């Protein structure tokens with residue numbers, strides 16, 4: 001018999017390890033930036049070409065490496081940061097596994113120049129697919145510069161797997177922003193394809209946030225500050241009235257390391273409860289400082305998910321501190337429900353929380369001469385384009401005259417459009433589901449998804465049926481974006497023009513909108529653009545090649561009524577009618593279940 005087990009050569013082992021550490025250019029960027037931070041640098045420059053696929057370069061003024069260390073750095077499990085296993089419990093550096101450089105060097109062509117202050121000459125090393133090809137002395141400044149070229153040059157499958165440049169760039173920007181927020185005391189800059197995306201001088205945290213996300217952030221921030229024996233919490237939360245329909249900026253850092261933790265995220269959301277409408281998202285930049293022994297950063301190779309020894313206590317501290325900060329800031333209800341119903345400012349008396357209605361004005365029809373549309377009709381005032389256009393308009397005007405939807409029963413008999421109005425006895429559960437009996441089954445419909453479906457089909461039909469007419473705005477709107485979002489938006493501009501936006505670049509990180517598609521309510525303009533960007537970030541939108549589908553989807557989702565909206569029985573009736581007139585009533589445009597039918601057999605099973 002022959003033995004079959006053998007040790008893998010280092011180059012192969014490194015390539016395999018690289019699969020975990022370096023998934024995409026952004027992961028290499030993160031590791032290199034973290035190494036520079038660990039080296040004590042206070043000036044770091046990041047240079048990227050072709051979304052990191054051709055070049056990632058990081059130059060720092062940190063402590064540099066000796067000749068031997070520079071060579072050692074590329075060995076697997078070579079680290080200066082820990083010596084024994086216990087050390088990882090007191091770790092204060094970003095890295096400690098000693099895997100990053102070895103992994104990067106296994107899948108790219110790397111050039112390293114490094115010099116320590118007391119050295120006359122620095123070291124230059126070139127390494128390709130784990131093999132050192134050059135090592136010599138060189139002239140270089142104090143600190144370290146690394147160039148990573150042609151990532152995955154030797155693994156075509158991985159290279160082909162990478163997403164389009166602007167998606168990969170987005171990932172890099174995410175990593176850069178996280179490091180920039182965690183280390184406001186470090187001057188960071190970022191050059192992308194020869195063009196400066198960020199230049200962030202040393203600053204206090206608040207100024208750093210503003211430098212990263214744009215000037216408009218300054219007025220939005222409320223400080224959070226709390227010190228307890230378990231942890232110190234500091235940072236900022238966004239004022240409730242600036243909460244957005246899209247997720248936006250949500251950052252947790254534990255000991256200056258960006259982390260994700262759904263449980264702690266919920267703690268923040270709970271503190272905002274009652275202050276913002278539940279489909280809005282608060283922004284936050286929260287820093288936890290705690291004994292490194294009380295957290296375990298070792299559970300995930302890319303180290304964004306960490307475990308806390310006493311998660312419950314951390315949750316409570318965050319929730320109460322954020323609540324406290326919101327209380328201190330003492331928001332007075334300055335927003336007028338009449339003019340903008342989309343925000344729910346802090347009500348003075350929590351008992352009397354008033355959930356603002358959502359004004360969805362998708363009933364607008366370019367071919368409709370009745371331009372004086374009422375915005376204060378029902379939350380579900382649409383279907384003007386449907387076959388029953390005329391009767392529906394009558395219906396709508398009747399609805400407008402109704403003093404209060406709750407009294408509908410008394411008024412029903414007087415309605416002139418009685419035949420249109422055939423209540424099928426819908427009940428609403430949790431302001432979320434519409435329930436009725438249908439052909440002997442119990443039919444349950446998800447209201448938000450149903451509405452998304454209806455809007456989507458209607459929008460798509462309009463978008464596809466013609467070149468989309470654009471409605472010129474009386475006052476062109478300037479909308480500014482965070483630099484990173486703006487980069488993402490730029491390639492979308494031609495698509496937006498195709499779908500009826502008259503939109504142009506305007507100065508730094510700003511667009512000017514002269515006109516919008518006729519079917520779009522201008523009040524929703526910003527929300528639709530933000531939703532579009534959000535979808536780009538989540539890579540959702542790219543699954544569809546069809547720009548019009550993409551637009552219709554973003555618009556439908558951002559303007560559909562949401563879970564939590566109470567509906568009258570007429571509204572439910574009408575919505576269900578329209579749902580069943582759709583081509584695909586049973587799934588939402590983003591692929592979720594809209595209708596569940598429980599037959600008697602299924603009910604029988606539940607009673608077994």
Ligand code: ADP
Pocket residue numbers: 031035036038039060062063064065073074078079080081094095096097098099100101102143144
């Ligand atoms: P880790 O960061 O987990 O120790 P890496 O592979 O990222 O592992 O780096 C290996 C070692 O190389 C580090 O421990 C550090 O000593 C050295 N090193 C890497 N990058 C730098 C840098 N920019 N400046 C100084 N030393 C560095």
Ligand code: MG
Pocket residue numbers: 031034035094095096098100101
């Ligand atoms: Mg490292």
